[in-house]
Amino acid sequence: MAQYLNETSRTFSEYLLIPGLTTKECVPNNVSLKTPLTKFKKGQTSDIELNIPFVSAIMQSVSDDGMAIALAKNGGLSFIFGSQGIEEQAAMIRKVKNHKSGFVISTANLTQEHTLKDVIQLKGKTGHSTIAITDDGTAEGKLLGIVTSRDYRTSTDRLDKKVKEFMTPFSNLVTAQLGISLKEANDIIWDHKLNSLPVIDENNNFKFFVFRKDYDNHKDNPLELSDSQKKLVVGAGINTRDYKERVPALVEAGADVLCIDSSDGFSEWQKETLQYIKSEFGDKVKVGAGNVVDKDGFLYLVEAGADFIKVGVGGGSICITRETKGIGRGQATALIEVAEARDEYFKETGIYVPLCSDGGIAQDYHMVLALAMGADFLMMGRYFARFDESPTRKLIVQGNYVKEYWGEGSNRARNWQRYDMGDTADGLKFEEGVDSYVPYAGSLKDNLAVTVGKIKSTMCSCGTTSISLLKEKAKITLVSSVSIVEGGAHDVIVKE
Numbered sequence: 001m002a003q004y005l006n007e008t009s010r011t012f013s014e015y016l017l018i019p020g021l022t023t024k025e026c027v028p029n030n031v032s033l034k035t036p037l038t039k040f041k042k043g044q045t046s047d048i049e050l051n052i053p054f055v056s057a058i059m060q061s062v063s064d065d066g067m068a069i070a071l072a073k074n075g076g077l078s079f080i081f082g083s084q085g086i087e088e089q090a091a092m093i094r095k096v097k098n099h100k101s102g103f104v105i106s107t108a109n110l111t112q113e114h115t116l117k118d119v120i121q122l123k124g125k126t127g128h129s130t131i132a133i134t135d136d137g138t139a140e141g142k143l144l145g146i147v148t149s150r151d152y153r154t155s156t157d158r159l160d161k162k163v164k165e166f167m168t169p170f171s172n173l174v175t176a177q178l179g180i181s182l183k184e185a186n187d188i189i190w191d192h193k194l195n196s197l198p199v200i201d202e203n204n205n206f207k208f209f210v211f212r213k214d215y216d217n218h219k220d221n222p223l224e225l226s227d228s229q230k231k232l233v234v235g236a237g238i239n240t241r242d243y244k245e246r247v248p249a250l251v252e253a254g255a256d257v258l259c260i261d262s263s264d265g266f267s268e269w270q271k272e273t274l275q276y277i278k279s280e281f282g283d284k285v286k287v288g289a290g291n292v293v294d295k296d297g298f299l300y301l302v303e304a305g306a307d308f309i310k311v312g313v314g315g316g317s318i319c320i321t322r323e324t325k326g327i328g329r330g331q332a333t334a335l336i337e338v339a340e341a342r343d344e345y346f347k348e349t350g351i352y353v354p355l356c357s358d359g360g361i362a363q364d365y366h367m368v369l370a371l372a373m374g375a376d377f378l379m380m381g382r383y384f385a386r387f388d389e390s391p392t393r394k395l396i397v398q399g400n401y402v403k404e405y406w407g408e409g410s411n412r413a414r415n416w417q418r419y420d421m422g423d424t425a426d427g428l429k430f431e432e433g434v435d436s437y438v439p440y441a442g443s444l445k446d447n448l449a450v451t452v453g454k455i456k457s458t459m460c461s462c463g464t465t466s467i468s469l470l471k472e473k474a475k476i477t478l479v480s481s482v483s484i485v486e487g488g489a490h491d492v493i494v495k496e
């Protein structure tokens with residue numbers, strides 16, 4: 001006979017936190033959101049710690065190199081999507097690892113034989129008004145000059161005028177040598193009243209631009225997540241099929257942490273993948289596994305060697321797994337059970353395995369609840385898809401700005417490995433995700449500031465200044481559907 005779980009499967013919206021004593025030290029400025037990413041022994045700390053408890057979802061519509069750079073600068077981490085070729089994914093990792101704050105690889109480049117018409121077209125396409133002129137028109141060619149909007153007048157100049165006739169030639173440029181620090185580059189920019197400074201190597205090959213306008217942006221990223229060589233930290237999604245080729249390529253490219261990406265991770269495929277990685281690379285390569293929703297799944301993957309466990313089946317905003325397959329569990333209930341298993345495991349073994357709550361965060365307050373319920377960090381797709389930095393198109397739909405957001409189990413992503421049941425190699429048999437729009441919300445940095453502010457404020461109301469204290473001290477209550485109504489504005493006529 002089937003086993004019945006008596007507990008109802010519940011989600012975050014069904015819970016609230018009860019305020020605890022807020023002491024005078026308990027102010028948002030004193031709250032730290034530092035949190036472990038990978039397992040560690042009692043008395044030690046995790047090899048990788050996030051400065052904010054957020055990672056972006058392993059999805060085509062969320063986590064490319066652009067998102068990874070922006071999120072790491074703000075203290076979190078992206079797992080670059082794995083539903084792409086191995087080389088393409090490794091190239092994205094390399095871009096993040098090679099990113100140097102303030103040193104921009106130019107995406108607007110031409111040769112001196114191009115014309116003013118080409119300059120205007122490129123400016124329209126890229127939005128960049130500073131164009132590098134190199135011998136081969138690439139971002140790595142020999143630097144011959146630069147063109148900015150001060151070099152031409154569209155009202156009087158001929159469109160077929162050659163770039164070499166109006167560019168600022170190399171001989172008149174102030175340049176810097178590769179190896180210069182950002183501080184030194186900015187000093188040159190100030191001393192020479194420049195808007196941009198090209199950085200070249202000893203053979204005059206073009207490397208980067210440093211822009212005056214970027215300086216302030218780069219000064220205020222105190223939470224930036226970087227490795228021992230000051231390079232941004234980045235993760236990558238992998239699957240249980242091509243891991244023998246993909247993992248070495250990603251490690252070679254510099255990925256700091258991997259995560260097996262699957263809608264249902266309680267499988268022998270994941271065990272084999274974990275065992276292969278640990279036997280080939282030992283503890284040097286960190287790898288998370290999942291997703292699971294109960295104690296059995298948690299223990300299975302931890303014993304197979306996982307460095308963190310991802311929790312959640314069917315709760316994602318674009319996910320229809322529960323509807324199509326009838327599997328899953330309310331995200332809060334899943335998290336509460338797995339967190340209990342994790343705490344027991346810690347007591348028995350002295351090994352702390354961080355938990356990632358994945359999917360279903362629809363409100364900022366859900367984040368604090370998830371952390372209070374035992375998550376160490378949160379994976380979010382919808383939240384990040386709304387920002388400028390996500391890789392998808394921004395469109396106007398019915399008069400509102402939106403961004404595209406599609407599931408990995410949708411026909412659009414065709415990520416069959418994520419839904420693989422061992423015989424799916426010929427393609428997805430049915431969809432488990434939808435293609436959608438999310439309201440456009442602006443820049444990641446601005447939105448994170450508000451979200452983090454709310455989380456810190458709630459933590460202070462609970463009388464806690466760290467995530468581990470929150471887990472220990474939080475008092476959580478179930479709410480009735482009637483009291484949920486009480487929680488919003490009610491019995492008033494809200495003004496427009």
Ligand code: RVP
Pocket residue numbers: 057058059315316317318319320321358359360361379380381382383406407408409410432433434
């Ligand atoms: P959300 O943040 O609620 O948008 O959920 C994102 C999560 O949804 C992902 O991290 C992943 O676990 C899950 N996902 C991604 N694609 C699909 C799907 O197509 N069903 N689900």
